[in-house]
Amino acid sequence: MEAKEIREFVEKALDGSDLFLVDLKVKPDNLIEIEIDSDSPVSIEDCEKLTRAIEAEFDRDKEDYTLEVGSAGLTSPLKVMRQYRKYIGQEVEVLTKEGKKLIGMLKNVTDNDFTIVSKEKVKKPEAKRPVIEDVEHTLAYNDVKQTKYVLKF
Numbered sequence: 001m002e003a004k005e006i007r008e009f010v011e012k013a014l015d016g017s018d019l020f021l022v023d024l025k026v027k028p029d030n031l032i033e034i035e036i037d038s039d040s041p042v043s044i045e046d047c048e049k050l051t052r053a054i055e056a057e058f059d060r061d062k063e064d065y066t067l068e069v070g071s072a073g074l075t076s077p078l079k080v081m082r083q084y085r086k087y088i089g090q091e092v093e094v095l096t097k098e099g100k101k102l103i104g105m106l107k108n109v110t111d112n113d114f115t116i117v118s119k120e121k122v123k124k125p126e127a128k129r130p131v132i133e134d135v136e137h138t139l140a141y142n143d144v145k146q147t148k149y150v151l152k153f
Helices: 003-014 044-057 081-086
Strands: 019-026 031-038 066-071 091-096 101-109 113-122 131-140 144-149
Touching: 003 019, 003 031, 003 044, 031 044, 031 081, 044 066, 081 101, 091 131, 101 131
Parallel strands: 031 066
Antiparallel strands: 019 031, 091 101, 091 144, 101 113, 113 131
């Protein structure tokens, strides 16, 4: 099965809703894995509706496949820009490709990068002890290994 054809169908099927495609994989054994997200919680019914639409469009008698449609989990890494936008104002954990870990509030998202504000100890030249201040970090997407929403209890 062609991932491009399935992707186009899924994006068209989700158009007009607040649901969006996060990831789509077609594995060699024709296992199709689709991950969706939404600006509001994704329900089981949302996944079932998309599954039924795909099964109606792509005949299993022509080409046998296994289909898995699920939602992006709260602890899953962010994969598409719309997910980043969804979490503006929320706390995220970023792991850079250099291995640096940053935790802070997602402040801004652009096409090329995003900005988080983290609380860090900063030593001022005139101060005896470091103070905790908000420090902004602007990171290019291609410099980041992963970004995750920080789930708080």
